[in-house]
Amino acid sequence: MTAGPLEGKTALVTGGSRGVGAGIVARLAADGAKVAFTYARSKDRAEAVASEVGDNAYAIHADNLEEQDVVSAVAQTAERFGGLDILVNNAGVGSFSAITELTMDEIDSMLAINLRSAIVAIRESLAHLGEGGRIINIGSINAERMPLPGGSIYAMTKGALASLTRGLARELAARGITINNVQPGPVDTEANPANGPSASALLEVMATDRFGTAAEIGAFVSYLAGPEAAYITGSSLNIDGGFGG
Numbered sequence: 304m305t306a307g308p309l310e311g312k313t314a315l316v317t318g319g320s321r322g323v324g325a326g327i328v329a330r331l332a333a334d335g336a337k338v339a340f341t342y343a344r345s346k347d348r349a350e351a352v353a354s355e356v357g358d359n360a361y362a363i364h365a366d367n368l369e370e371q372d373v374v375s376a377v378a379q380t381a382e383r384f385g386g387l388d389i390l391v392n393n394a395g396v397g398s399f400s401a402i403t404e405l406t407m408d409e410i411d412s413m414l415a416i417n418l419r420s421a422i423v424a425i426r427e428s429l430a431h432l433g434e435g436g437r438i439i440n441i442g443s444i445n446a447e448r449m450p451l452p453g454g455s456i457y458a459m460t461k462g463a464l465a466s467l468t469r470g471l472a473r474e475l476a477a478r479g480i481t482i483n484n485v486q487p488g489p490v491d492t493e494a495n496p497a498n499g500p501s502a503s504a505l506l507e508v509m510a511t512d513r514f515g516t517a518a519e520i521g522a523f524v525s526y527l528a529g530p531e532a533a534y535i536t537g538s539s540l541n542i543d544g545g546f547g548g
């Protein structure tokens with residue numbers, strides 16, 4: 304068997320218990336990496352992902368609302384694997400309502416989980432990442448295009464991730480570390496089911512006649528995590544089925 308492109312690498316994926324994150328965990332591991340991933344509420348799902356992936360996966364309980372949980376997840380990963388090469392900030396939530404209807408809790412959760420915890424994870428990971436290190440944020444095409452009402456704060460958090468990525472590329476290039484922001488369009492998960500109430504409105508603004516899959520996002524992330532992507536940094540890269548024309 305030939306070695307995968309990520310053989311010898313170690314990774315941490317936040318929110319890997321289901322959806323896009325589980326797809327990323329599976330692909331990074333299939334490509335040879337040892338992968339730690341976090342979960343907050345879905346313990347059983349996390350255990351199922353870990354047992355499906357096998358020895359290369361390690362589930363960690365960490366609530367991205369809590370700074371110390373994120374600090375601890377990075378430390379546990381580095382300790383378990385003897386280092387860290389790849390950080391994927393995937394955990395995210397979206398509350399879709401008019402700004403006059405969103406509660407302060409909903410707004411604070413989106414800011415804390417989608418943005419603040421990514422900053423903390425990056426800060427902590429920088430103690431471990433070396434030459435060839437990779438940081439990949441999971442943003443959203445909604446940072447650039449918002450065809451439906453109610454997504455303003457969600458889109459704002461994802462737009463901020465794009466700006467964070469662009470800015471940090473300048474700080475990290477000298478250390479041989481890249482940072483990129485993957486912006487998926489609709490992906491069939493529990494957060495955005497392909498048969499959900501918004502599906503037909505979303506498909507109307509897409510070039511493809513289907514949602515993406517977690518496996519497709521995983522493949523894209525794995526490419527960015529690999530040695531061939533060393534010249535890509537500071538970018539927001541869309542994988543969105545031609546969303547919004």
Ligand SMILES: NC(=O)c1ccc[n+]([C@@H]2O[C@H](COP(=O)([O-])OP(=O)(O)OC[C@H]3O[C@@H](n4cnc5c(N)ncnc54)[C@H](OP(=O)(O)O)[C@@H]3O)[C@@H](O)[C@H]2O)c1
Pocket residue numbers: 317318319320321322323324341342343344345346365366367368393394395396397416441442443444486487488489490491492493494495
């Ligand atoms: N699906 C889409 O159409 C789409 C499109 C563009 C971007 N995205 C982005 O892709 C990422 C994943 O979305 P998804 O569709 O896979 O969502 P999902 O199916 O709802 O899964 C969310 C994941 O994040 C974890 N998570 C949620 N709150 C957390 C917290 N406080 N601490 C730690 N982990 C937490 C969940 O873990 P637990 O269940 O264990 O809590 C779960 O593993 C998000 O950043 C989302 O914004 C998704």
